[in-house]
Amino acid sequence: xxxxxxxxxxxxxxxxxxxxxxxxxxxxxxxxxxxxxxxxxxxxxxxxxxxxxxxxxxxxxxxxxxxxxxxxxxxxxxxxxxxxxxxxxxxxxxxxxxxxxxxxxxxxxxxxxxxxxxxxxxxxxxxxxxxxxxxxxxxxxxxxxxxxxxxxxxxxxxxxxxxxxxxxxxxxxxxxxxxxxxxxxxxxxxxxxxxxxxxxxxxxxxxxxxxxxxxxxxxxxxxxxxxxxxxxxxxxxxxxxxxxxxxxxxxxxxxxxxxxxxxxxxxxxxxxxxxxxxxxxxxxxxxxxxxxxxxxxxxxxxxxxxxxxxxxxxxxxxxxxxxxxxxxxxxxxxxxxxxxxxxxxxxxxxxxxxxxxxxxxxxxxxxxxxxxxxxxxxxxxxxxxxxxxxxxxxxxxxxxxxxxxxxxxxxxxxxxxxxxxxxxxxxxxxxxxxxxxxxxxxxxxxxxxxxxxxxxxxxxxxxxxxxxxxxxxxxxxxxxxxxxxxxxxxxxxxxxxxxxxxxxxxxxxxxxxxxxxxxxxxxxxxxxxxxxxxxxxxxxxxxxxxxxxxxxxxxxxxxxxxxxxxxxxxxxxxxxxxxxxxxxxxxxxxxxxxxxxxxxxxxxxxxxxxxxxxxxxxxxxxxxxxxxxxxxxxxxxxxxxxxxxxxxxxxxxxxxxxxxxxxxxxxxxxxxxxxxxxxxxxxxxxxxxxxxxxxxxxxxxxxxxxxx
Amino acid sequence: xxxxxxxxxxxxxxxxxxxxxxxxxxxxxxxxxxxxxxxxxxxxxxxxxxxxxxxxxxxxxxxxxxxxxxxxxxxxxxxxxxxxxxxxxxxxxxxxxxxxxxxxxxxxxxx
Numbered sequence: 001x002x003x004x005x006x007x008x009x010x011x012x013x014x015x016x017x018x019x020x021x022x023x024x025x026x027x028x029x030x031x032x033x034x035x036x037x038x039x040x041x042x043x044x045x046x047x048x049x050x051x052x053x054x055x056x057x058x059x060x061x062x063x064x065x066x067x068x069x070x071x072x073x074x075x076x077x078x079x080x081x082x083x084x085x086x087x088x089x090x091x092x093x094x095x096x097x098x099x100x101x102x103x104x105x106x107x108x109x110x111x112x113x114x115x116x117x118x119x120x121x122x123x124x125x126x127x128x129x130x131x132x133x134x135x136x137x138x139x140x141x142x143x144x145x146x147x148x149x150x151x152x153x154x155x156x157x158x159x160x161x162x163x164x165x166x167x168x169x170x171x172x173x174x175x176x177x178x179x180x181x182x183x184x185x186x187x188x189x190x191x192x193x194x195x196x197x198x199x200x201x202x203x204x205x206x207x208x209x210x211x212x213x214x215x216x217x218x219x220x221x222x223x224x225x226x227x228x229x230x231x232x233x234x235x236x237x238x239x240x241x242x243x244x245x246x247x248x249x250x251x252x253x254x255x256x257x258x259x260x261x262x263x264x265x266x267x268x269x270x271x272x273x274x275x276x277x278x279x280x281x282x283x284x285x286x287x288x289x290x291x292x293x294x295x296x297x298x299x300x301x302x303x304x305x306x307x308x309x310x311x312x313x314x315x316x317x318x319x320x321x322x323x324x325x326x327x328x329x330x331x332x333x334x335x336x337x338x339x340x341x342x343x344x345x346x347x348x349x350x351x352x353x354x355x356x357x358x359x360x361x362x363x364x365x366x367x368x369x370x371x372x373x374x375x376x377x378x379x380x381x382x383x384x385x386x387x388x389x390x391x392x393x394x395x396x397x398x399x400x401x402x403x404x405x406x407x408x409x410x411x412x413x414x415x416x417x418x419x420x421x422x423x424x425x426x427x428x429x430x431x432x433x434x435x436x437x438x439x440x441x442x443x444x445x446x447x448x449x450x451x452x453x454x455x456x457x458x459x460x461x462x463x464x465x466x467x468x469x470x471x472x473x474x475x476x477x478x479x480x481x482x483x484x485x486x487x488x489x490x491x492x493x494x495x496x497x498x499x500x501x502x503x504x505x506x507x508x509x510x511x512x513x514x515x516x517x518x519x520x521x522x523x524x525x526x527x528x529x530x531x532x533x534x535x536x537x538x539x540x541x542x543x544x545x546x547x548x549x550x551x552x553x554x555x556x557x558x559x560x561x562x563x564x565x566x567x568x569x570x571x572x573x574x575x576x577x578x579x580x581x582x583x584x585x586x587x588x589x590x591x592x593x594x595x596x597x598x599x600x601x602x603x604x605x606x607x608x609x610x611x612x613x614x615x616x617x618x619x620x621x622x623x624x625x626x627x628x629x630x631x632x633x634x635x636x637x638x639x640x641x642x643x644x645x646x647x648x649x650x651x652x653x654x655x656x657x658x659x660x661x662x663x664x665x666x667x668x669x670x671x672x673x674x675x676x677x678x679x680x681x682x683x684x685x686x687x688x689x690x691x692x693x694x695x696x697x698x699x700x701x702x703x704x705x706x707x708x
Numbered sequence: 709x710x711x712x713x714x715x716x717x718x719x720x721x722x723x724x725x726x727x728x729x730x731x732x733x734x735x736x737x738x739x740x741x742x743x744x745x746x747x748x749x750x751x752x753x754x755x756x757x758x759x760x761x762x763x764x765x766x767x768x769x770x771x772x773x774x775x776x777x778x779x780x781x782x783x784x785x786x787x788x789x790x791x792x793x794x795x796x797x798x799x800x801x802x803x804x805x806x807x808x809x810x811x812x813x814x815x816x817x818x819x
Contacts, residue, residue, distance in 0.1 A: 086730040088730035189796075192797075251794055251797050254762065255762060259798035259799055
């Protein structure tokens with residue numbers, strides 16, 4: 001039997017105002033539970049002194065203010081252990097002293113109580129939408145967390161990225177609608193109840209829109225019709241990078257959001273579903289010099305933000321400030337944050353909002369070799385995480401195809417979205433572009449040595465129209481956002497099919513449904529990684545609103561009655577996903593060579609039109625077909641069936657000559673979007689044979705054949 | 709918070725009454741573990757626990773781990789519905805066998 005000997009450092013050495021203390025350890029930053037007490041550690045390059053402020057939970061006034069003794073400071077780090085604190089009943093903050101000299105970049109204010117940038121749980125917005133006390137001296141309150149979750153044998157799933165089918169989801173929106181029928185609508189626990197739905201749909205990765213603590217009340221606008229206060233519903237405005245949003249947890253009112261989120265992730269993993277977080281490191285919720293001082297501004301303004309030479313905030317994010325990501329200190333914070341989420345929450349991947357900003361230097365200039373992006377790409381803890389960039393920013397830097405990738409980074413492919421939408425609506429001259437998009441955009445990625453998996457393909461995402469709205473509206477309709485329809489993108493490449501908004505015209509309705517099927521079919525047979533927007537599989541509408549960031553109401557929520565109203569479309573999407581999963585030929589990691597390198601008699605990919613082997617690349621063409629040779633699947637390593645896809649985006653029907661197969665293989669019909677259900681799509685593996693080598697394909701229709 | 713310990717049919721019954729939070733949970737845990745021998749069977753009766761904080765739930769799981777690691781068994785009984793709900797959403801529930809009554813707990817521990 002081994003006897004444990006008490007550590008020496010569990011005993012206090014100092015005392016202040018009745019609190020027993022000892023010098024702390026600088027690492028890790030933040031507040032860490034240690035035997036007998038709590039280790040606090042916070043850094044500031046320019047502060048002269050720092051005070052720990054302790055509150056009883058929810059109390060309006062501090063219970064104690066303990067200055068960090070100067071002998072406890074190591075370098076620029078203030079650190080101290082306070083003993084005998086009940087970790088559940090206290091909240092803590094800091095007062096940080098230093099010069100208030102905005103022109104020099106310093107905005108220290110002793111009067112402000114500041115949030116720890118490393119706080120792992122926050123109080124203050126415990127219950128979503130509950131009006132805060134604006135007179136509170138401390139809005140977002142750091143709390144202590146026990147990182148002792150029992151993961152059993154769980155760990156990130158490490159699904160090969162080429163096999164992912166991503167589902168972009170708003171945590172609250174997914175189950176907040178009463179039709180969801182879950183016990184705790186709008187929460188992490190609510191999502192857990194809907195795992196069977198996600199499994200039956202077939203997606204294997206969820207990308208959560210921001211879940212770092214944010215302030216849903218950060219919006220002063222009023223709904224022009226109802227007079228209701230609009231919110232920041234999406235949450236692209238981080239308050240605490242290490243803290244999950246308490247209001248997204250049914251148990252947030254008990255401060256147990258950390259356990260609830262981890263439980264959800266563990267459940268998703270157990271069901272084969274990865275979790276990707278949409279992370280917002282380009283700016284914070286503090287805005288510009290007129291915004292609230294919550295944390296960074298008062299702790300070390302000049303370090304954390306990109307400042308103009310006269311001390312104002314650069315605004316590459318379009319939200320007032322820009323986080324100074326390539327400052328070494330801030331870079332380390334971002335790294336610490338991602339490591340924490342990967343290690344403590346078993347997160348499978350990250351999608352970086354406005355990631356082009358992460359490649360700018362402290363004066364805003366784009367860097368050829370951005371240290372932050374390189375650091376993340378080579379970090380050992382993040383070594384198996386998916387890293388996905390939204391490769392543009394609000395300052396005009398557009399890096400789709402040129403984002404510094406280091407062999408790791410994938411990108412939201414905005415050109416896929418644009419090109420496929422234009423083709424879908426029947427624009428001429430798009431077939432050349434579409435051919436690139438369908439192949440995983442080699443025109444963008446091959447030069448940089450990046451495979452098809454660099455491309456996250458999507459036709460719709462949270463920004464912009466839903467799929468149903470894409471085929472129902474020519475123009476955005478954002479009046480309800482309170483900005484007279486000025487906000488939101490004007491470049492939607494959408495087409496209403498003949499009438500703006502809802503209609504009972506059966507022809508228009510049928511055409512819209514077909515266009516949605518066309519979009520889904522083309523997305524799911526394209527090389528690269530498909531991403532589906534929550535609710536698109538049941539034709540969720542936002543009534544033409546293409547920027548619903550502020551609507552915590554039925555406009556944004558997933559209406560589960562659509563599952564019963566649109567069963568045929570849901571079936572279509574589900575089967576397209578199943579088909580993709582069944583066919584490695586659709587999930588190549590490398591680009592096609594446009595040649596036969598296995599001796600099958602067919603190139604890996606070949607192009608066709610109404611005539612086999614003869615695609616029409618002319619400028620007025622709206623037709624393209626392609627054939628994937630199954631013997632070339634995954635570079636010839638994984639034999640698969642042959643797949644033929646014909647896309648007729650012309651408004652007239654055409655008869656397509658189908659390329660013939662060898663070795664006794666026959667063509668079978670998997671999809672014909674021009675056919676009425678149930679013959680629009682067949683169960684993968686049980687497709688009926690094609691009777692003829694000619695196929696009459698209706699106007700604006702997609703046909704997918706499988707040869708075996 | 710108070711812990712009463714008694715033996716019923718070779719099962720150790722620990723009756724806890726009062727709230728389990730950061731200050732009381734360690735005390736309760738110490739009392740329960742003081743009777744946790746190798747291969748023991750423990751019924752934790754929580755009928756008189758109106759509220760359990762994160763620390764209370766952690767105490768339950770930590771106790772469960774220690775008892776099962778030495779070949780013992782733990783059953784919880786009389787857990788209030790709201791506490792069960794919190795245990796469900798935070799993942800604690802699935803580690804435990806729960807029963808409504810002490811008699812059911814005794815049966816569960818004998819099987």
